[in-house]
Amino acid sequence: MREVEGKALKDIVQYGLKAVLDLLVPRRCIVCESALASSEKHLCRECLDDIPHTYYWLRKFNPMADKFNALIQEELERISLDGTHPYHEEYAYATALFFYRADSDYSHISRQLKYHSNIPAGKFFGQQLGARLARAEHLADVDAVIPIPLHWTRRWSRGYNQAEVIAREVATALGVNLRTDILERCRRTRTQTKLSIEGKAANVKGAFRVRPDIVQSSGSGTKKADASAISDLKHLLIIDDIFTTGSTALACYSALRDTFPPSFRISIATLGFVGEA
Ligand SMILES: [Zn+2]
Numbered sequence: 001m002r003e004v005e006g007k008a009l010k011d012i013v014q015y016g017l018k019a020v021l022d023l024l025v026p027r028r029c030i031v032c033e034s035a036l037a038s039s040e041k042h043l044c045r046e047c048l049d050d051i052p053h054t055y056y057w058l059r060k061f062n063p064m065a066d067k068f069n070a071l072i073q074e075e076l077e078r079i080s081l082d083g084t085h086p087y088h089e090e091y092a093y094a095t096a097l098f099f100y101r102a103d104s105d106y107s108h109i110s111r112q113l114k115y116h117s118n119i120p121a122g123k124f125f126g127q128q129l130g131a132r133l134a135r136a137e138h139l140a141d142v143d144a145v146i147p148i149p150l151h152w153t154r155r156w157s158r159g160y161n162q163a164e165v166i167a168r169e170v171a172t173a174l175g176v177n178l179r180t181d182i183l184e185r186c187r188r189t190r191t192q193t194k195l196s197i198e199g200k201a202a203n204v205k206g207a208f209r210v211r212p213d214i215v216q217s218s219g220s221g222t223k224k225a226d227a228s229a230i231s232d233l234k235h236l237l238i239i240d241d242i243f244t245t246g247s248t249a250l251a252c253y254s255a256l257r258d259t260f261p262p263s264f265r266i267s268i269a270t271l272g273f274v275g276e277a
Helices: 002-024 045-049 063-079 105-115 119-133 152-158 162-174 197-204 247-257
Strands: 094-099 144-147 183-185 208-210 215-217 223-225 235-243 265-273
Touching: 063 094, 063 247, 094 119, 105 119, 105 162, 105 235, 105 265, 119 162, 119 265, 144 162, 162 235, 183 247, 197 247, 208 247, 235 247, 247 265
Parallel strands: 094 265, 144 235, 235 265
Antiparallel strands: 183 208, 215 223
16 A cells, blocks of 8 residues: 555656756657647647558558559569569568658657757657557467668767667567567668669669578578578568659669568568658
8 A cells, every 4th residue: 555655656757857957848749849738748738640651551452552562573583684673572561650741740759860960759650650550450360570771880879770679669569579680781771861763772782681691602602591490481571761763772782682582571661651642
């Protein structure tokens, strides 16, 4: 009984302290910048209610997945010698939490995480995404979550990988492992923001690879996945902050597909999708 009273008292003190702190240094909604109430986190109630959700997690087939699959098919045609696809690729699943527009105040959600080290906000939106992905039937068999890696020099200078912040929350929501040991960025690339569509694709092409310790080279020279490190996997979910042209997602997909046979499903989920509703 005394323990319960003690906990209640602690909650009251904590709540009171938070309210006082909010008065002294008001926390602001990252979208509209209005002062937040003690019960609000990162976004005010109105902005939270008005997030331009895609609802793509409810739809296997959606414009983001169509865009991603068109890129995959183009890539297959490019690598085939005689115009026929070298193998059949299943329709890849793709989803995002909200529609991203650079001129919308909702773009602050990913900017806060990427450029202002607002990791608590990144975790919050990672949880928002994760809770929705956990309800998606077609993602129910995801067994590992892979954040799009940063080159180690960029990770070192930024101190964290924004995709990993999101991916960690998604992995928790799905009850699966976060795997940062599979994929690596082997080439440092320029920031994608100021490049053309073609420039973006060329910039990230070949920038990723499955880590050499995961891959065993067979006698024929073709790469095979090391059975011990990945034998339990069937469905990988790539996580990034924003899906714009899809060229970064495709580069990761191609690197994974280079090692993982087509029977492994590779899906992608991001916070933002640059596309129309
Ligand atoms: Zn707001």
